[in-house]
Amino acid sequence: MNLRLYDTAARSVRDFEPLQPGRASIYLCGATVQAPPHVGHIRSGLAFDILRRWLQASGYDVTFVRNVTDIDDKILQRGTDEGIPFWQVAMRNERAFTWAYDQLGCLPPTYEPRATGHVPEMVELMQRLIDAGHAYPADGDVYFDVRSLPEYGALSGQRLDDMQPAADSDAQIKRDPRDFALWKSAKPGEPQWHTPWGPGRPGWHLECSAMASRYLGPAFDIHGGGMDLLFPHHENEIAQSKAAGDSFAQYWMHNAWVTTSGEKMSKSLGNSLLVSEVVQRVRPVELRYYLGSAHYRSMLEFSDEAMSEAAAGYRRIEGFVRRAEESLGMPESVPVPDAFAAAMNDDLGVPQALAVVHDTVRVGNAALAADELVGAREARDEVVAMLDVLGLNPYAPPWAAQSDDGAARRALGPLVDVVLAQRAAARDRKDFAVADALRDGLAASGIVVEDTPAGPRWSLAEEI
């Protein structure tokens, strides 16, 4: 079974057929770096990280571009408010995004272009659009003429005449109120670049068209982003690029948002949960598991309770892998089970894929309990292979480094061994009160002791 993906433009699931066999090119709309990221932003990065990993695991050579839009009205406003250059605001928030992507184990993009670094490409694109009669300069602005493109609105399924007229003050200088700005003339004090139409700065949509074609060419495979970018951002991107003669994206994918109390998480609603805050309450790998556990096109209602449940689910998987390592050593690379591959090939069916993981964990646990090492090894290696596709492999970066409390374990080990020896002596003489007190004492220090047929095992508690 081949990979099938839901294409927003076709409103249906389609077989994925790359432009070049064995290669896949993806452009993901990244952050407009106005503020630090909340979990909704990172869900988008995560959903497409899983797509990318699955394509790579399926043998594709993936080129993954995720842009940074480092100039827009809010960034400029914030710079003004704080009395600092806009680029300082942008850089600060870009670092916060990078940190969050890294925390959640999202692979770095192949290229990560910034809007302000691609003004020449934007100017060239605008010139092509003007020459083709799809854009026009007006008072130092440059607008896209939506009426010049009959298919405008097709991606989002809207007809121009049904749209609410924009409450836009510059309506006088536009040919149609729904024409959108490719380029904005510089107001006093604003940053500016020189163009044939006067000094100004980029509009919101132009940068993605310019950068996508710069790094992926006039035609590429997949364009991704949040559902809320469908209109206007992606509609305008497709309009710019198609009007300029590019074939642009062959597939459009959109992830659903994260909600709290039934409402979309949003900076403007003030109900957003910063990634930096959430990872104080739960390990980053557990947050990744939680955000990835719902299908990418389903809304995810965020709650601490649901996140804790998800964390418990991940620890069950992780516990199996760690316990298996004690008797089996490190895992070997094996193919993922067919059921897992089938789930992933069906428009990234991570929920069903996770069901396969859990089923395999149960089989593996039973094999371990029965001392059937062959079966346990098979299950363990498959589980690790599946976790790897999902970016949850505890042996892979960044989790390996984070969960390897090497220094702490080396320092604590001899001390814990002393206490465990005392406890063993107490148990031998049936003095269970003392034995339990010793175990409780360790537990109070965050050291969990479990008895196994091979003797006690200790670990550092994950609960914070």
Add this chain to the structure above:
RNA sequence: GGUGGAGUGGCCGAGAGGCGAGGCAAGGGACUGCAAAUCCCUCUACACGGGUUCAAAUCCCGUCUCCACCUCCA
């Protein structure tokens, strides 16, 4: 007004005509000095009203509720 999405058991969350995904929680059992972990078993579903069908959570008609987008948004 236009467009799109959602309503599933105590909770999260899949599925899209027939054999009840999975997880978390709960109860029972096995194991254990006790616990933990693990395994086995068990319970509770498809918003509402009609219809089609041998068979509907799934298809059709209608209704209700909720959410999102329509030039700030992942």
